[in-house]
Amino acid sequence: MMELNVMLIGDTRVGKTSFVNTIVNRRDWKRVGGDNGESTTAEVSECTTQLSGGKKLNIYDTPGMNDSRLRLSNKEIRTKLEYHLSTSLTTAVDAFLVFESLRSEAITMRRNLATLTQTFGPQVTQSCVVVLTKEPQSEGRTRNLLQICSDLKVPAVFWENSHVEPDSGVWKSLDPKKLTLQIESLLTKIRAVKKYELTNLQALKNDINAEANRRRDAEATQYETKNYTIQVPYMEAEVRNVTKQRPVVKDKWAGGMGKMLGQKKTYVVMENYTDQETIYHERSREETKTHQVAIPKRPIEFYIDIVKKERVAAFKRQLMQ
Incomplete structure (x- = not known):
């Protein structure tokens, strides 16, 4: 089974949460932010959805960058990501989905990519896909955004979300065929970019595996008659x-x-x-005889689970210091 991990990055009200609601086809997975610019995502939220063809998509919705209400620095956002991902020991992100609203007058893409670079290092741009959401204000804005993506060598994909009809208040789901085409286009872009390795979490995972093997090897062999x-x-x-x-x-x-x-x-x-x-x-x-037989040691997963609880707890404490 192909499994992909993606991070949603972007300012508030650019359609990140609506993206998740659309892709899982649920209106109530996350509350959509209002027009006041306040983010509804104060912590990292995780959603896993099964796509066609046996594909599994793990989506991590991050706190909004430059959020006036949350007052989170970029370092704090990364800390929240690593804190959350340490539980599952997710050591790599297949793509950072950088959201940009076609409806907004401001262009935040350059700033958000620069913020990502400051937060995750210059190599992170090789792992980014720009997701262009909402109805465009003008063709000129769309062309301008696509040109910026081309200049920055970051692939872009158009995405239409399910939404609430403004007049009736009725939830309107995206046409299934259109959603399938959107997802396939998005997956193609994700597979084309470079996977981003989270070095801190990879080091944590390596440490856990090494300690688990050490404990298993150090355990005395037990025998039974x-x-x-x-x-x-x-x-x-x-x-x-x-x-x-x-x-x-x-x-x-x-x-x-x-x-x-x-x-x-x-x-x-x-x-x-x-x-x-x-x-x-x-x-x-x-004739009945007796002999001593070595009892097989418990599987390595047993030791990994024990060490993981210890090391992840210590890792999280260190992050919070």
Whole structure:
């Protein structure tokens, strides 16, 4: 499954929250900011939505930059991002979606990109996609914005949000076919830019993995006694009586004159007798034996979960200092 992480960046009232409401097709996921310029996003908000083709999109809605009500510095915005992302150990952002309203008179794109550069480093512009929202005031403004994107070498995409009809107050969802085309166009732009690595979070993840492996390796191997059976061959003796024959020499008086003369003659006869003999049969018997078997260590995920809770908590405490 393809999984993408995107950050929403931009001033208030440029359509970031409406973008999320549109893409998840829910009016009430986030309250849309009013015309007073106040942001409705004081903390990082997270939304995950499944797109067609098995794509998963994780959206992180950030506090509004240059927000007069929130009074958040750019450093504080980055801190909030890292604080939030540390829970899931998200170590990379596939794209920063920089929102610019076609309806507004001011052009905030250059300033927001400059702010991003100050906050995340100069390489961040390679990970940006400009999202142009709302109905344009004029074709000239649209051309001007597209030219700025071209000069800055940042890809741009047009985006229309679902909205509340001003007269009736009825929520009007975007046509599904149009929304699908918009999403595909957006995904194409996201895949074309360079993924931004969050070095602090990558270091945190590496530290967690290293410590988890160290703890697993240091844990003494446990053994358990197990029985097993083997077949032992042996010879079984059987003693039995058998009838055999043997020659016996006998004599008898000779007949006639021989008897009168006291003469005898000998002869041999076969005589039966009983004897014992031992016969051996091949046999086998089961014998139970015991041996020590090493108990498999718990999976590395077990140790990662333990270390993650410790390290993420420490990371968040450090961010808040």
